[in-house]
Amino acid sequence: xxxxxxxxxxxxxxxxxxxxxxxxxxxxxxxxxxxxxxxxxxxxxxxxxxxxxxxxxxxxxxxxxxxxxxxxxxxxxxxxxxxxxxxxxxxxxxxxxxxxxxxxxxxxxxxxxxxxxxxxxxxxxxxxxxxxxxxxxxxxxxxxxxxxxxxxxxxxxxxxxxxxxxxxxxxxxxxxxxxxxxxxxxxxxxxxxxxxxxxxxxxxxxxxxxxxxxxxxxxxxxxxxxxxxxxxxxxxxxxxxxxxxxxxxxxxxxx
Amino acid sequence: xxxxxxxxxxxxxxxxxxxxxxxxxxxxxxxxxxxxxxxxxxxxxxxxxxxxxxxxxxxxxxxxxxxxxxxxxxxxxxxxxxxxxxxxxxxxxxxxxxxxxxxxxxxxxxxxxxxxxxxxxxxxxxxxxxxxxxxxxxxxxxxxxxxxxxxxxxxxxxxxxxxxxxxxxxxxxxxxxxxxxxxxxxxxxxxxxxxxxxxxxxxxxxxxxxxxxxxxxxxxxxxxxxxxxxxxxxxxxxxxxxxxxxxxxxxxxxx
Numbered sequence: 001x002x003x004x005x006x007x008x009x010x011x012x013x014x015x016x017x018x019x020x021x022x023x024x025x026x027x028x029x030x031x032x033x034x035x036x037x038x039x040x041x042x043x044x045x046x047x048x049x050x051x052x053x054x055x056x057x058x059x060x061x062x063x064x065x066x067x068x069x070x071x072x073x074x075x076x077x078x079x080x081x082x083x084x085x086x087x088x089x090x091x092x093x094x095x096x097x098x099x100x101x102x103x104x105x106x107x108x109x110x111x112x113x114x115x116x117x118x119x120x121x122x123x124x125x126x127x128x129x130x131x132x133x134x135x136x137x138x139x140x141x142x143x144x145x146x147x148x149x150x151x152x153x154x155x156x157x158x159x160x161x162x163x164x165x166x167x168x169x170x171x172x173x174x175x176x177x178x179x180x181x182x183x184x185x186x187x188x189x190x191x192x193x194x195x196x197x198x199x200x201x202x203x204x205x206x207x208x209x210x211x212x213x214x215x216x217x218x219x220x221x222x223x224x225x226x227x228x229x230x231x232x233x234x235x236x237x238x239x240x241x242x243x244x245x246x247x248x249x250x251x252x253x254x255x
Numbered sequence: 256x257x258x259x260x261x262x263x264x265x266x267x268x269x270x271x272x273x274x275x276x277x278x279x280x281x282x283x284x285x286x287x288x289x290x291x292x293x294x295x296x297x298x299x300x301x302x303x304x305x306x307x308x309x310x311x312x313x314x315x316x317x318x319x320x321x322x323x324x325x326x327x328x329x330x331x332x333x334x335x336x337x338x339x340x341x342x343x344x345x346x347x348x349x350x351x352x353x354x355x356x357x358x359x360x361x362x363x364x365x366x367x368x369x370x371x372x373x374x375x376x377x378x379x380x381x382x383x384x385x386x387x388x389x390x391x392x393x394x395x396x397x398x399x400x401x402x403x404x405x406x407x408x409x410x411x412x413x414x415x416x417x418x419x420x421x422x423x424x425x426x427x428x429x430x431x432x433x434x435x436x437x438x439x440x441x442x443x444x445x446x447x448x449x450x451x452x453x454x455x456x457x458x459x460x461x462x463x464x465x466x467x468x469x470x471x472x473x474x475x476x477x478x479x480x481x482x483x484x485x486x487x488x489x490x491x492x493x494x495x496x497x498x499x500x501x502x503x504x505x506x507x508x509x510x
């Protein structure tokens with residue numbers, strides 16, 4: 001019961017698999033759901049009934065670690081029954097349906113779902129069976145069509161792949177995670193002064209070693225080296241390492 | 256040959272599967288690639304070799320309609336060989352690696368890749384094997400880490416699912432106008448092979464100059480230097496300049 005409670009407390013959309021044919025896809029759906037913070041799976045007329053001696057086992061095997069979502073999945077006879085308590089439904093479909101209904105990308109749909117869920121609405125996403133997709137009647141009853149943009153010459157995402165993309169976009173929209181940038185951790189970025197010190201050290205040694213054959217070329221070359229150091233975003237430790245390397249390279253054993 | 260030509264004309268990133276274990280995943284990768292406009296698959300040391308009587312057949316079965324990508328897949332012995340001709344590599348990994356290297360979301364990474372590919376750079380994305388993921392060495396040599404944001408309590412996307420997400424984001428980014436990134440102008444980015452050549456040159460000279468006092472510290476130091484070169488995003492001219500600098504610094508006037 002604890003699991004069930006948790007699932008109903010989760011504001012994320014319910015995933016509704018209409019006439020799923022393979023236990024593996026039900027398990028893969030549970031796994032993708034859990035990866036991206038969703039937890040409610042509904043099955044409309046799954047092949048062979050539910051639970052099913054073989055399909056349920058295959059689903060549990062595939063779910064690896066997301067078994068509680070498979071166990072809590074509810075089966076329904078028809079789509080209307082499965083969506084009865086929801087406020088908004090989205091139909092995932094690749095085929096154009098020529099219906100006067102919003103057709104959104106997964107990203108747009110996820111942003112809309114996040115707003116709806118945040119506002120307390122109960123949302124569901126409908127996925128059709130592997131080969132045929134959702135029937136027109138189910139699409140017609142949905143509020144929004146979601147179509148994943150793909151190569152126009154080849155669009156054959158299966159239900160598990162489509163579901164990963166939609167769950168992924170849900171998680172992005174719900175959390176809007178920021179990137180970490182370069183994780184310097186405890187490393188301290190070098191100051192401009194340290195980088196200049198390194199540059200002067202190197203240029204001094206290059207002068208000693210007659211590297212700048214043509215005096216007029218020198219400023220350009222120094223600029224390029226400076227640029228490269230700056231682009232690298234050196235840490236203070238890296239500046240020390242590079243200076244140690246320069247000392248090692250020029251050392252001639254004359255202590 | 257027509258297919259091969261087409262693949263090499265495609266500016267999209269190459270997908271590099273490192274030590275893939277299952278033919279099914281190779282097939283699923285081909286299918287996801289084709290759905291989202293990518294076409295080049297590289298295999299590093301696939302289990303049992305490649306082509307393989309059973310794995311290749313399973314890959315072809317799974318690829319359904321994307322078989323030409325499986326057929327054109329090239330196998331390599333080691334990662335370095337598989338990325339030698341590329342300019343930028345991305346490592347897909349869920350685990351934090353504590354390396355001083357950009358960690359981007361798939362969306363951010365895709366925007367950056369789109370800018371790079373539009374600018375003529377050859378890009379690759381590395382995926383590790385199912386259970387263990389990429390080894391540290393492969394991550395270390397990559398320019399960027401890509402981590403898919405997931406439920407912190409459950410992150411078990413398999414390689415096929417991760418690949419769908421990255422290919423999906425690539426397609427979105429490629430069909431959207433992107434910023435230019437670092438404007439290299441007419442400068443040509445260094446290939447991975449050129450950067451490795453520079454690193455080996457420097458390490459060789461440092462060995463000669465007795466820089467690595469403690470042998471056990473050497474791998475870590477070399478790793479740090481490699482990292483810094485990679486972060487800098489060197490051009491081929493800069494690699495030549497740095498090698499000239501090393502030669503100048505070690506020169507003792509003994510012509």
